[in-house]
Amino acid sequence: MDSSLPYPALYATHGGIWIASPDGEVRGIGRGEAAARAAETPMITLNAAVTATRLGIAEFSGLDLLELFAFVHPARFAVPTPAGLARALGLTPPVDDARAPAFLLDAAKALLGRMAEPEDWAERSGAWNSAQSLGRLGWPWARPIRHVLREPAQAERGLFARLPEWDEAGGRPPPRNIQLGEAETLERLAALTGAKAEAREGQKHYAASNARAFDPRLGEGRPNLVLAEAGTGIGKTLGYLAPASLWAERAGGAVWISTYTKALQRQLDFETRRLFPDPAVRREKVVVRKGRENYLCLLNLEDALQGGFQNRAAILAQLVARWAMYSRDGDMVGGDLPGWLPTLFRRAGSTALTDRRGECVYAGCPHYRKCFIERSARASEGADIVIANHALVMILAQRRADEGHPLGRIIFDEGHHLFDAADSTFAAALTGQEAIELRRWIIGPEAKARGRRRGLSARLSDVASYDEEGALAIEAASAAATQLPADGWLGRLGENLPLGPVEKLLAAARATVYARASAVDAGYGLETDVGEPDPELIDAAQPAIEALEALVRPMARLRQRLTAVMEDGPDWLDGQARARIDGAIAGLTQRGQLIAAWISMLARLGGPIDPDFVDWLAVDRIEGREIDIGLHRHWLDPARPLAETVLKPAHGVLVTSATLRDGEDWTIAEARSGVPYLDHAPRHVAVPSPFDYASHAEVLVVTDLKRGDVAQLGQAYHRLIAAAGGGTLGLFTAISRLRAVHARIADRLARDGLPLYAQHVDPIDTGTLVDIFRDDPHASLLGTDALRDGVDVPGDSLRLVVMEGIPWPRPTVLHAARKAAGGGSVFDDRIVRARMRQAFGRLIRSADDRGHFVLLGAATPSRLLDAFPGGVPVLRVTLDEAIARIGASSGPARARAESDQKISEPGEP
Incomplete structure (x- = not known):
C-alpha cells in the first residue's frame, strides 16, 4: 500500500490550531486561516464537530478519523483524543498538541493499513459492501479506502441476512423457596x-x-x-x-x-x-x-439505507449498519456503539434509527x-x-x-x-406533544407527514376483516382521534387559532401561564399552579373531557374484541399475528390508562384540590422558543x-x-x-466507608467571592484549576453560568496545557466527556446535575471538585408543595445535604485518592456542612488561601498521575 495521503491534517484546541502537510510538516495557524483552509481543502481531523466549534464555524466537512475508526473497528471503543486513539491502535501518542496533526496522519495510515491486511482484521466481513454504499453517498473516506480494500472472492452477506433469529421459549416455572445461609x-x-x-x-x-x-x-x-x-x-x-x-x-x-x-x-x-x-x-x-x-430499530434502519435519509444522516445510517453487524445487543445508548459517533453528525442524529x-x-x-x-x-x-x-x-x-x-x-x-x-x-402530562403522539399512534401518518408509522387500521387490517365489531371500534377510535392536536398545533396556538377541543384547552392553559407566571430567565420555561383557574380554562376543560371519553370508549371496546379474537383462534392467527395483536392490546391498555389520567386531571379543574396530587400548567421553552404546552400532575408522594x-x-x-x-x-x-x-x-x-476521609480530603468554603459576579466566578475557576494542574470537576447549578465561565477561561487554561471540557458547550455526549476526563490527568470538566452523581473517576484524574454555589432546589410548583408538606426549610436542607454528599462522593473513589472539595459560597450555612463525612476538615477561607492549600498538594498528585497513569475501559472498576 502507498503510505502517502494527499490530505493535510488539522488539530484545533482552545490553546491553538496546527496544520500538518501531507508529508508531516507542522505549523501553527490562526483561526481565520484555518476556517478558510477548511472551506477549500479536504483535511483530516479528529472529531469534526468539535473542530468546527473550536474554529467558530458551523460545519467542518473534512475527513474525520473517528468516522474511519468506526468503519474499521465497529463496536470497539476509543477515547476520542489523540492519546486515546493512539492506545486503541497501538501507536505512540503525540507528546503535545503541536505534534497532534502529524499523529493524525500516522493514525489514518494505520487504519487504512489494517484494511490492506484482511487476515489480521477481525471486522473485515461486510466492509466491501459498506464502503461501496458510503462511496455513492460521497463519504470523504471512501476514496482512500478504495485504494486499500480488496473485493472479497465471495459476495458478502448483508446485515439482515447475518443477524440470527431469536427463539421462542416456554414460560419459566416459579422459583423455588430457599433460604441462603x-x-x-x-x-x-x-x-x-x-x-x-x-x-x-x-x-x-x-x-x-x-x-x-x-x-x-x-x-x-x-x-x-x-x-x-x-x-x-x-x-x-x-x-x-x-x-x-x-x-x-x-x-x-x-x-x-x-x-x-x-x-x-x-x-x-x-x-x-x-x-x-x-x-x-x-x-x-x-x-x-x-x-x-x-x-436500533431494524425497520427504521432499512428505511434509511433505502433512501429514507439524505446527506450526512445517510452516512450515519451506513456506519450504524456496519456497527449492527458486530454489536452485542443493538443498544445505541450506553451499549457498544461509541457514544461519540452520533454526536459527529449533530442534527442528523441517531434518534430516527431507534x-x-x-x-x-x-x-x-x-x-x-x-x-x-x-x-x-x-x-x-x-x-x-x-x-x-x-x-x-x-x-x-x-x-x-x-x-x-x-x-x-x-x-x-x-x-x-x-x-x-x-x-x-x-406522573401524568396532558401536553400537545403527548396528545399528537397518541393521535399518530391511532391514525397513522397524515397529509405530507414523513415516516412509516402505521395507524390501528393498517396494523390490524386482518382483525378488521375478520371481526365486524373490531372494525367498527377501529373506525370509531380513528374518528375520535381527529379531535386531538394535529401537525402545526404550536403555530396555531401562537396565532390564537386553535382547532378542536384539546387545542382550545391548551390555548387556554397557555394564556393562563403567561398571565400568571414569572421566570428569573425569560428564555426558559414558565409554569403556574391551577389554583383558582381562569373561567376560560374551566370552560375549555369539559369539551376536552368529552373528546377524550369519546376516544377511550372505542379503544376499550377494541381491546375487548382483540382479546376475543385471541380466544377464538381463527386459522390465520399464527404466531406472528398473535404477537402483533398482543402488542396492540398492550398499547391500547397503556394508552387507555394515560387517557384516564388526563380525564381525571381535567375533572379536577375548578373543583376541590386532591391532596394526593400536585397539578400545574406549563409552557416549556428552550432559549425563548416554545416547544410544548400542557397540564401536569404528579403524586405529592x-x-x-x-x-x-x-x-x-x-x-x-x-x-x-x-x-x-x-x-x-x-x-x-x-x-x-x-x-x-x-x-x-x-x-x-x-x-461505613473504610476510607480515611479525614486525612485524605479537605473541604474549603471560599468566603470572599461576590455572588452573581460571573467575572469573579470565572477568575476563581481559572485560578483553582491552574493550582490543581487540572484534574478538576466543576459543578454548576445553572447552564448559563457554566457557559459563561467556560467562555472566559477555556483558552487561557489550554495555553497552559490544561484542556477544559464542558457539558452544554462541547458537542460531545456526557459519557464520552467523562471518558476523556478520566483519560487525561491534566483535563478538567464542567457540568451540571448529571455529573454530580454516577461519575466514577478513581485516581489522580480527579483531585479537585468545585461547586459554584449551594445547590438549592429550583422553586417550582411541585417543589413548593412538597416543601410545605415536608417541613419547610428542613425539607430544602435535606435535599441540599444529599446533593453535597453526592458531589463530595466523586472525590474519593479509592483508598489512595486525595483531594479538595471547594464550595464557592460565602453564605453557606453551617447546618449544611454535616453533609460531609465525619472528621473531614471544613475550613472557611479566602480564595487566595484555598489556592495556596490546593497548590501545595497538587504537585505530588500530578507527578503520580503522569508516572503511573492507569487507564481502564469506561465502566470498568
Whole structure:
C-alpha cells in the first residue's frame, strides 16, 4: 500500500490550531486561516464537530478519523483524543498538541493499513459492501479506502441476512423457596472477589445482610425489604451480586438489578464477568435490558439505507449498519456503539434509527424475528441477572403484577434516586406533544407527514376483516382521534387559532401561564399552579373531557374484541399475528390508562384540590422558543404508587446506596422508599466507608467571592484549576453560568496545557466527556446535575471538585408543595445535604485518592456542612488561601498521575 495521503491534517484546541502537510510538516495557524483552509481543502481531523466549534464555524466537512475508526473497528471503543486513539491502535501518542496533526496522519495510515491486511482484521466481513454504499453517498473516506480494500472472492452477506433469529421459549416455572445461609453467601463473595483480594469485614457483613432480601416472604403484600447503606469503598456491587447470583442459581429465578445511571449499568455488566467468565454462558445468564428507545430499530434502519435519509444522516445510517453487524445487543445508548459517533453528525442524529414511541408494528415487521428489542426482552425471561434502570423496572413491575407474574426479586442500586424515578414514572402530562403522539399512534401518518408509522387500521387490517365489531371500534377510535392536536398545533396556538377541543384547552392553559407566571430567565420555561383557574380554562376543560371519553370508549371496546379474537383462534392467527395483536392490546391498555389520567386531571379543574396530587400548567421553552404546552400532575408522594405497584407484589427488595440516609436517620430513607405504605418494618444495614476521609480530603468554603459576579466566578475557576494542574470537576447549578465561565477561561487554561471540557458547550455526549476526563490527568470538566452523581473517576484524574454555589432546589410548583408538606426549610436542607454528599462522593473513589472539595459560597450555612463525612476538615477561607492549600498538594498528585497513569475501559472498576 502507498503510505502517502494527499490530505493535510488539522488539530484545533482552545490553546491553538496546527496544520500538518501531507508529508508531516507542522505549523501553527490562526483561526481565520484555518476556517478558510477548511472551506477549500479536504483535511483530516479528529472529531469534526468539535473542530468546527473550536474554529467558530458551523460545519467542518473534512475527513474525520473517528468516522474511519468506526468503519474499521465497529463496536470497539476509543477515547476520542489523540492519546486515546493512539492506545486503541497501538501507536505512540503525540507528546503535545503541536505534534497532534502529524499523529493524525500516522493514525489514518494505520487504519487504512489494517484494511490492506484482511487476515489480521477481525471486522473485515461486510466492509466491501459498506464502503461501496458510503462511496455513492460521497463519504470523504471512501476514496482512500478504495485504494486499500480488496473485493472479497465471495459476495458478502448483508446485515439482515447475518443477524440470527431469536427463539421462542416456554414460560419459566416459579422459583423455588430457599433460604441462603451466611456461610454459602460469604463463600460466593470470596469466589467473586478472588483469592488475592483483601478481606473486607464490612463487605462481608453487607453481603450476608443482603441475603435476607431473598428469603421466602411471610405474607402477600409483605416483601422482604432491606435498606442498605454502604459507604464508598465497601465493594457494594459484589456485595449484592454474591447473594443475588447464589439465589438465582439455587432457586431457578431471576434477579432484576436496577440502576439510575447508565454508567453503573456498564460497571455492573463488567462485574458479572466474574460470575460467568465464559462469554457464551454470560450472554445467556446476564442481560442488560433497557427501554425500547435505546435500541436500533431494524425497520427504521432499512428505511434509511433505502433512501429514507439524505446527506450526512445517510452516512450515519451506513456506519450504524456496519456497527449492527458486530454489536452485542443493538443498544445505541450506553451499549457498544461509541457514544461519540452520533454526536459527529449533530442534527442528523441517531434518534430516527431507534424505536420511536408508538411506531413499532411488532410481528408486522419483516425483521421481527431478528429484532434487537425483542431478543433482549426474551433473553431477560431466561436470565439469572437482568440489569435495567429504575423507570423500566417500575413500568414492568406494574405490568407484570397486573398479568399475575410479578418481578419477584429486585435490587435498586443508586437507591437515593428511587423517589425521583418514581416521581417521573407515575406522573401524568396532558401536553400537545403527548396528545399528537397518541393521535399518530391511532391514525397513522397524515397529509405530507414523513415516516412509516402505521395507524390501528393498517396494523390490524386482518382483525378488521375478520371481526365486524373490531372494525367498527377501529373506525370509531380513528374518528375520535381527529379531535386531538394535529401537525402545526404550536403555530396555531401562537396565532390564537386553535382547532378542536384539546387545542382550545391548551390555548387556554397557555394564556393562563403567561398571565400568571414569572421566570428569573425569560428564555426558559414558565409554569403556574391551577389554583383558582381562569373561567376560560374551566370552560375549555369539559369539551376536552368529552373528546377524550369519546376516544377511550372505542379503544376499550377494541381491546375487548382483540382479546376475543385471541380466544377464538381463527386459522390465520399464527404466531406472528398473535404477537402483533398482543402488542396492540398492550398499547391500547397503556394508552387507555394515560387517557384516564388526563380525564381525571381535567375533572379536577375548578373543583376541590386532591391532596394526593400536585397539578400545574406549563409552557416549556428552550432559549425563548416554545416547544410544548400542557397540564401536569404528579403524586405529592410518589413513594405511595411505588409501594403499591412495585414493592407489595414483590417477594424481596433491596434498596441500596452509598448515600441512602440523611446522617444517622433512617426515617427519610424509609419515607422515600415507600416503607410508610407497608404494614411491616424493613431490615436496616449500614456499613461505613473504610476510607480515611479525614486525612485524605479537605473541604474549603471560599468566603470572599461576590455572588452573581460571573467575572469573579470565572477568575476563581481559572485560578483553582491552574493550582490543581487540572484534574478538576466543576459543578454548576445553572447552564448559563457554566457557559459563561467556560467562555472566559477555556483558552487561557489550554495555553497552559490544561484542556477544559464542558457539558452544554462541547458537542460531545456526557459519557464520552467523562471518558476523556478520566483519560487525561491534566483535563478538567464542567457540568451540571448529571455529573454530580454516577461519575466514577478513581485516581489522580480527579483531585479537585468545585461547586459554584449551594445547590438549592429550583422553586417550582411541585417543589413548593412538597416543601410545605415536608417541613419547610428542613425539607430544602435535606435535599441540599444529599446533593453535597453526592458531589463530595466523586472525590474519593479509592483508598489512595486525595483531594479538595471547594464550595464557592460565602453564605453557606453551617447546618449544611454535616453533609460531609465525619472528621473531614471544613475550613472557611479566602480564595487566595484555598489556592495556596490546593497548590501545595497538587504537585505530588500530578507527578503520580503522569508516572503511573492507569487507564481502564469506561465502566470498568
